[in-house]
Amino acid sequence: MCGITGLVVFKPESLADPQALVRTMVESLSHRGPDDVGVFRDGHVYFGHARLSIIDVEGGHQPIFSDQGDAIIGNGEIYNYVELKEALPPHPYHSDSDFEPALYAFLEKGMTAWRGMYAAAVWEKKTDTISVMRDPFGIKPLYYVSTPDYLAFASEPRALIKAGFSKGELSTQNVLSTMNLNYLPFDDTLYKDIKRYMPGQHQTLDQKTSTVKQSAAPLSFTQKRFDYHTPLETFDQIFEDSIKVHQRSDVPYGLFLSGGIDSTSILTMMARLNDKPIKTYTCGFDSNAVHDEREGAAAAARYFKTDHHETIFTYEDFVTLLPQIMWAFDDLTFDAAILPTYKLAAMAKKDVKVVLSGEGGDEVLAGYGRYRKFCRPRLLGGGRFSTNRCLSSVALKEKWQDPLLSYQDELLRDQTLTTLQKAQVADIKGWLAPDLLLKLDRCLMAHSLEGRTPFLDKEVFDFGFHLPQKYKIKNRKGKWLLREWLAKHCPVAEPFARKKGFSVPVAAWLEKDKATFVSLLQKNEGLLRLMDKGQIALGLEDARAAWPLLVYAVWYQVHIQGKDPSQDVFSILG
Structure with missing residues (x-):
């Protein structure tokens, strides 16, 4: 993972020193790439790159150039770079970086040849065109500001604001959407003038004509004929291959182990593929208000003899770390799992530079309980999406x-689509990237740590999404095929036991100093722009509303008021 920035200037007189602005953007992303910086200019095209060195640590400096002078910058990993290099005609490679064969593959076939997570930009010298693209799942983020004078893009909104391409003005509608839904779907951001590149989006800019074309290489959701006669064995082969390529790294790697089915399945396959003990990391809570996953994680860790590490997220962490976590989220999600994920990343960074994680397993293999409810007959409440919203009270x-x-x-x-697939698509296209993957990216990048998601692999997706429903939901349980596979290879995981669910005890923490929180939030400028004092107090009595009210208030203090995130939550709100 890295940070990328770019600028395409259509009217040169509109910007006094474009290269200085690109450098400003790169500097603001130093937490994403502390190891190296690269800046490139050709005519009115500017690329910037802040590197976190993972593959070819010494030789993978970016931008990377082809033998014809074409250039690429990328954030993420192209996992099939070895296979791409073997399939391509001979080229004079100057590094072992994954993005060098990716560049040649793009010039021949486009981004569809890539297998990985990425936000990237390519400048083709011969045609003077620029391509900006994002992976089909949206694992890696990318944002832009577009005007008639220029197009600027960056891995985080803060870079566009810092360089002055965005005024950083908030959209009230987008703020309310984020607070009501806990995330903001599609291409909008909290800011009026900053947009997200959508998953699978491919934007082409022609400098000669100053035209911009949009295309996409999205995931295929259309029905496919299922021809696997032995689905369990086929899944084993596909999953092994995904874990194998997701482990390609020249630096140490580990695993976020929650004790759930997804992360335990990843551990099971990693144990098969590695001779040395896997480094595993788990976070629990100091509250009995929620289920603590450490016991299940420890059981799997003992079974595979991992190098296991545990940490606890306490109320004191909640008070001291929330402003720092909000600093990391210039694009915001209210997913409470940002709390343990942030602390896990801080712990893992002491040992490794890459972690594998289980995001995507529920979406691809239909693990959520709401999918089973959606598949009920309509008279029993099926076939309907939830319309419950956090600020409804x-x-x-x-x-x-x-x-x-x-x-x-x-x-x-x-x-x-089948009924089940409609529920899956709703999450994959609307929720996965702006919530779960945003959480993983920002929490890990704040600590210069790369996160990889083996379930969000094209091969795993093509297999899992198009599985007949009987292999996904059975006996009122989701992810049935994965449960069967795990029962065979790691019985200690008890995959058919009733899932206890993952939650964070934010309600219990808010109760500890409720009167103080009410007093402070009723004075918060960000909240008062949205509702009056009485409604703030009313919202804090509602468990669904209280968390987004607090988080947004702290976020506003950090990103709009410019308060120091090293302060604790009470000081920053005071």
Whole structure:
């Protein structure tokens, strides 16, 4: 993982010193890439790169150039770079970087040849065109500001704001969407003038004509004929291959082990593929208000004799770390799992530079309970998406328009998908990238740590998503095939036991100093722009509303008011 920035200037007179602005953007992303910096210019095209060295630590400096002078910058990893290099005609390679064969593959076949997680940009010298692209799942983030004078892009919004391409003004509607949904779907951000590149988006800019074209290389959700006669054995082969390529690294790697089915499955396969003990990391809580996953994780760690590390997220961590976590999230999700993930990343960074994680298993193999509910007959509540929203108990100063409703209605009318697949697609296209993957990216990048998600692999997805429903849901349990596989290879995981669910005890923590939180939040400028004092107090009585109210208030102090995130939560709100 790294940080990338770029600038394409259509009207040269519009910017006094474009290269200095690109350097400013790169400097603001130093936490993403502390190992090396590269800046490139050709005409009115500028690339910047802050590198976290993972593959070819010494020789993988970016931008990387082809023998014809084409250039590439990338954030992420192209896992099939070995296979790409073998399949391509001979080229004079100057490094062992994964992005060098990726560049040649792109010039011949486009981004569809890549297998990995990435946000990248390519400048083709002969045609003077620039391609900016994001992986099909949206594992790696990318943002842009577009005007008639220029297009600027960066791995995080803060870079665009720092360089002055964005004014950093908030969109009230987008803030309310984020607070109501716990995340902001699709291409909008909290800021009026900053957009996200969508998963699978491919943008081409022609400098000669100053034209911009959009295309995509999205995931295929259309029905496919299932022809695997032995699905368990086929999954084993595909999953092994995914773990194998996700372990390609020239630096130490480990695993976030929650004790759940997904991360334990990854551990099971890693143990098969590695001779040395796997480094595993688990976080629990000092509260009996929620299920603590450490026991299940420890059982799997003992079974495979891992080098296991545990930490606890306490109320004191909540008070001291929340402002620092908010600094990491210039694009915001209210997923409470940001708390333990941030502390896990800090612990893992002491030993490794790469961690594998289980995000995507539930979406690809249908693990969520809401999928089973969605598949019920309509008379029993099936076939409906939830319309519960976090701020439904609070009267807002501005009417809010739910961005999910029209998208969900369109999805319900889709005749090419099964009922279960509609529920899966809703999460994969609307929720996965702006919530779970944003959480993983920001929490890890704050500590210069790379996260990899083996379930979000094209091969695993093509197999898992198109599995017949009987292999996904059975006996009122999801991820049935994965449970069967895990029962065979790691019985200590007890994959058919009732899932206890993952939650963070934020409600219990808020109760500890509730009167103080109410007093402080009722004075918060960010919240008062959205609702009056009485509604803030009312919202804090609602468990669903209290968490986003607090998080947004702290986020506002850090990113809009410019407060020092090293302060504790009470000081920063005071």
